[in-house]
Amino acid sequence: MDEALFEVALKQKTGEVQTIISDILSGYLKEKEEPYVQTILDAMEYSFLAGGKRLRPLLMRETYRLFDQNLEGKETLGTFMTALEMIHTYSLVHDDLPAMDNDEYRRGKETTWKVYGDGMAVLAGDALMNSAFEIAFREIDDLMEEGRTQAEIGRAAKCGVILSRKAGIDGMLGGQVADVEAEKKHLPMDLQKILFIHEKKTAALIETAMGIGAELAGASKEEYEKVVEIARKVGIAFQIQDDVLDVIGDSAELGKHVGSDAESGKETFVTLRGLEISQREVKRLSDEAIELLGDLPGDHAFLEELIRHLIYRRK
Amino acid sequence: MDEALFEVALKQKTGEVQTIISDILSGYLKEKEEPYVQTILDAMEYSFLAGGKRLRPLLMRETYRLFDQNLEGKETLGTFMTALEMIHTYSLVHDDLPAMDNDEYRRGKETTWKVYGDGMAVLAGDALMNSAFEIAFREIDDLMEEGRTQAEIGRAAKCGVILSRKAGIDGMLGGQVADVEAEKKHLPMDLQKILFIHEKKTAALIETAMGIGAELAGASKEEYEKVVEIARKVGIAFQIQDDVLDVIGDSAELGKHVGSDAESGKETFVTLRGLEISQREVKRLSDEAIELLGDLPGDHAFLEELIRHLIYRRK
Numbered sequence: 001m002d003e004a005l006f007e008v009a010l011k012q013k014t015g016e017v018q019t020i021i022s023d024i025l026s027g028y029l030k031e032k033e034e035p036y037v038q039t040i041l042d043a044m045e046y047s048f049l050a051g052g053k054r055l056r057p058l059l060m061r062e063t064y065r066l067f068d069q070n071l072e073g074k075e076t077l078g079t080f081m082t083a084l085e086m087i088h089t090y091s092l093v094h095d096d097l098p099a100m101d102n103d104e105y106r107r108g109k110e111t112t113w114k115v116y117g118d119g120m121a122v123l124a125g126d127a128l129m130n131s132a133f134e135i136a137f138r139e140i141d142d143l144m145e146e147g148r149t150q151a152e153i154g155r156a157a158k159c160g161v162i163l164s165r166k167a168g169i170d171g172m173l174g175g176q177v178a179d180v181e182a183e184k185k186h187l188p189m190d191l192q193k194i195l196f197i198h199e200k201k202t203a204a205l206i207e208t209a210m211g212i213g214a215e216l217a218g219a220s221k222e223e224y225e226k227v228v229e230i231a232r233k234v235g236i237a238f239q240i241q242d243d244v245l246d247v248i249g250d251s252a253e254l255g256k257h258v259g260s261d262a263e264s265g266k267e268t269f270v271t272l273r274g275l276e277i278s279q280r281e282v283k284r285l286s287d288e289a290i291e292l293l294g295d296l297p298g299d300h301a302f303l304e305e306l307i308r309h310l311i312y313r314r315k
Numbered sequence: 316m317d318e319a320l321f322e323v324a325l326k327q328k329t330g331e332v333q334t335i336i337s338d339i340l341s342g343y344l345k346e347k348e349e350p351y352v353q354t355i356l357d358a359m360e361y362s363f364l365a366g367g368k369r370l371r372p373l374l375m376r377e378t379y380r381l382f383d384q385n386l387e388g389k390e391t392l393g394t395f396m397t398a399l400e401m402i403h404t405y406s407l408v409h410d411d412l413p414a415m416d417n418d419e420y421r422r423g424k425e426t427t428w429k430v431y432g433d434g435m436a437v438l439a440g441d442a443l444m445n446s447a448f449e450i451a452f453r454e455i456d457d458l459m460e461e462g463r464t465q466a467e468i469g470r471a472a473k474c475g476v477i478l479s480r481k482a483g484i485d486g487m488l489g490g491q492v493a494d495v496e497a498e499k500k501h502l503p504m505d506l507q508k509i510l511f512i513h514e515k516k517t518a519a520l521i522e523t524a525m526g527i528g529a530e531l532a533g534a535s536k537e538e539y540e541k542v543v544e545i546a547r548k549v550g551i552a553f554q555i556q557d558d559v560l561d562v563i564g565d566s567a568e569l570g571k572h573v574g575s576d577a578e579s580g581k582e583t584f585v586t587l588r589g590l591e592i593s594q595r596e597v598k599r600l601s602d603e604a605i606e607l608l609g610d611l612p613g614d615h616a617f618l619e620e621l622i623r624h625l626i627y628r629r630k
Binding site: 032034036037039040041090094097098099100117118119120121122123125126127129130131133134136137138140141144150153154157158160161163164165167168169170173174176177178180181184193196197 | 347349351352354355356405409412413414415428432433434435436437438440441442444445446448449451452453455456459465468469472473475476478479480482483484485488489491492493495496499508511512
């Protein structure tokens with residue numbers, strides 16, 4: 001896919017995703033309006049709108065499109081796109097807390113706890129996670145009330161399982177724990193643990209995004225497995241590239257100091273294996289992901305380019 | 316119901332509840348065993364086992380029993396009993412954090428953050444909430460896989476909605492926000508806000524307990540509404556009694572200093588309305604709850620005594 005064409009498509013698709021999830025969030029917050037809880041609604045909205053590229057809901061929607069080109073009126077898809085972004089947002093809000101990474105800024109904006117206090121940020125994160133699952137349960141209940149087919153209800157229930165599993169100890173939270181513990185206790189880092197953290201902390205939500213997209217669009221079990229395998233490779237490559245960029249990146253583009261990992265003595269894939277092997281690993285994972293993508297139905301030109309774009313980014 | 320007989324029944328039923336939820340928790344944690352995440356499994360277990368009277372799952376099970384005497388093999392009930400206790404536990408873990416109430420002890424044991432650090436306690440709370448919803452989604456998915464009736468699946472989905480709504484901004488989290496904000500910002504407290512906090516922070520999970528019990532046992536819509544109304548009255552009476560005990564309680568029995576609310580300048584139902592009116596309000600709510608209970612089917616002798624016991628406790 002041509003680079004300029006891709007940029008146009010990316011911008012348009014991201015805009016569509018942004019509209020879908022913002023509308024669902026606004027409707028949700030509006031429904032909860034109540035003077036005594038206004039602050040947490042504000043804190044949730046602040047955290048959510050500070051969000052970046054909406055990569056996860058975009059990946060979910062583009063994966064869905066491989067198996068079903070008709071995206072009109074796919075409300076369950078919109079619900080899970082929003083739920084996943086809520087989960088991603090809550091994890092950032094809690095991650096930034098003084099009790100965790102103690103970050104005061106994220107993407108140039110003050111973090112939620114800096115603006116609302118750390119107690120309210122704990123609650124805002126809790127509320128974002130709770131809301132993600134609340135809208136998912138309500139989706140299943142709505143489908144039943146509307147008398148939808150067993151297949152549709154079953155898929156939504158499966159997506160609830162995927163989301164809660166991969167956001168939990170089997171996924172993102174498991175990676176967080178290993179990461180926080182290694183850092184706080186200064187435990188030795190080895191390649192196995194780094195790969196565990198990359199796989200759980202980052203790849204798990206990419207797997208959720210693409211897995212739910214496939215599941216909702218009615219992919220077969222084999223196709224679903226293939227999609228999750230692609231997502232896993234993309235997620236790990238993305239994180240190794242992060243370590244690579246810390247060494248060779250451009251400070252201005254990255255928006256952070258280059259070489260910070262080495263200076264702080266943080267062990268990464270690159271400090272353990274060296275730059276060359278790391279870059280080769282990124283290429284291997286990316287090539288394998290794109291090759292697997294070729295086995296899937298539909299038009300995958302955009303998704304293929306998006307994967308390259310994500311992995312071979314310079315910031 | 317005779318007091319001695321009630322004590323025996325309470326002990327036995329609490330023991331049964333304890334066994335059901337501990338077994339489900341153990342099975343769940345066992346399934347997640349993985350060296351890198353062991354600490355959070357330990358922190359979750361520590362928090363959960365530090366738990367007290369298992370009041371919420373007990374109320375759920377006893378409410379279920381009103382509508383269906385056969386408790387054998389009711390796995391969905393066990394799942395939601397455990398999920399609710401996980402939600403209750405996560406709220407205590409986050410409540411105790413330095414960023415929130417900064418409590419070092421709960422029921423004579425060190426709080427989770429004192430033992431595991433505040434970063435790990437944030438994650439342990441997150442993991443408990445996530446796990447609650449994970450087991451609920453898996454329950455719905457299992458029922459579908461087993462080809463259970465539409466009615467059974469529909470009830471489980473409704474219970475997912477009840478749990479996530481009442482644990483969220485419409486319920487417990489909403490109450491938490493109003494409470495934290497009033498305290499941190501020293502906002503003026505009035506009766507309306509106190510009742511809002513009591514209703515959301517405490518009554519909402521009692522409503523969840525009894526409401527899910529009724530829903531799973533197949534109660535009619537009218538019966539469900541009545542059950543939730545009973546639970547609301549019990550929850551609010553329970554909290555006003557808490558304020559009353561701060562004035563007239565026995566320090567030794569309460570395990571805390573009596574009169575602490577007045578000394579700290581904390582406004583409560585009692586400081587605003589006086590002891591006599593507060594006690595009358597507790598009696599009114601309790602009488603109304605018990606009268607409403609009389610309209611429900613089944614044998615409510617135990618549940619009636621449990622409500623009296625909860626409200627007119629001395630500690």
